[in-house]
Amino acid sequence: MEEKRTRIIEKDLKLGKIELQVDNLDDLWQLYNIIEPEDLVFAQTFRRIRQKKEMLRPDSGEKVKMYLGILVKGVEFHAFSNRLRVRGLIKKGPMDLITLDSHHTINIEINSRFLIKKEKWSKFHLIRLEDAVAESEAQQILIAVIDEREVTIGLVTSIGIKIITHFQENIPGKRFKITYHEQSLQKFYQEISTVLVENNKMYNVQAIIVAGPGFAKEHFSRYLREKVPEIEVPISIENASNASKSGIYEVIKRGATSKILGKLRLFQESDLIDEVLRRLGKNQNDITYGFNEIKNLAQTNAIDKLLLTDVFLREQSIEMRKEIDEVIRNVEKNKGKIHIISTLHPAGEQLNSLSGIAALLRFPISQN
Known part of the structure; x- marks a missing residue:
């Protein structure tokens, strides 16, 4: 590809x-x-x-x-x-x-x-x-979380998650005529397949993940393989507790799809924020956040990784951006690495709640 x-x-x-x-x-x-x-x-x-x-x-x-x-x-x-x-x-x-x-x-x-x-x-x-x-567009994946009546489809890219659609279908229970139930189910599957085929062509995805509670995910995956020849990319099945947007985040967060998604920047960024939260929880003074604290440390060799969100950078004044640029140059001069975290996924939102900037340190420091 x-x-x-x-x-x-x-x-x-x-x-x-x-x-x-x-x-x-x-x-x-x-x-x-x-x-x-x-x-x-x-x-x-x-x-x-x-x-x-x-x-x-x-x-x-x-x-x-x-x-x-x-x-x-x-x-x-x-x-x-x-x-x-x-x-x-x-x-x-x-x-x-x-x-x-x-x-x-x-x-x-x-x-x-x-x-x-x-x-x-x-x-x-x-x-x-x-x-x-x-970054390459080849690292894009479609996720469909589905149950008997509801589906949410999202595109996972290198920097975030784009929710493409969410809809529900009024499918009668099996106590009604079997043919009526099956016709409604087939219509539901056709609508989902149409969205997947269109977006598969548009974004040139690497794989499709079908997830959800119960057996709907297995039934729909079989339908895709047997009835939708336009989709030639690998299809994998995962568990999720619901068919809403949170179900997509659940599939990603659990890491069950790491073989497919592990190389995406999105997951590397999530790992970094997990490390930030882990260190904060241990309270060992090897993590700091907030611009003023980091600005002082940037002139030393204490910062191993500097994390900033795109929103933090975008919303600053011209003068503040000059100060941020100086901090970044100082960190790089001291062999630190810079990571700009996308807010198109939950990890970026978590960092935003911590002022939008944090630093993983090489060694503990005393913090007053």
């Missing part, structure tokens, strides 16, 4: 420019945490061009494809439509078709090619970019 990765087309840090091509959903999330207000983004985009007589109608005019550069004012991540919306003011484009400083939104989607220009690329931005280049 061919790997799809973020591609760096051109890189010139002296001029602050990096040109990229987006190849998967994880890339969009990484870019959401890289592109910031006051950056310049250049890309092919569509803009509606109206004649003077059409000015009063916002939906009038012809959509024209053009290459624009915008000064970023905001970025929105739309996971369900697989796109990043970058809003800003036009700073470059065909002068006969555009007005400088007018508003425009560039949609960055899978297979998009674009250029980002920053005044200065921070260390943590470059780390995110390296992560995006290193």
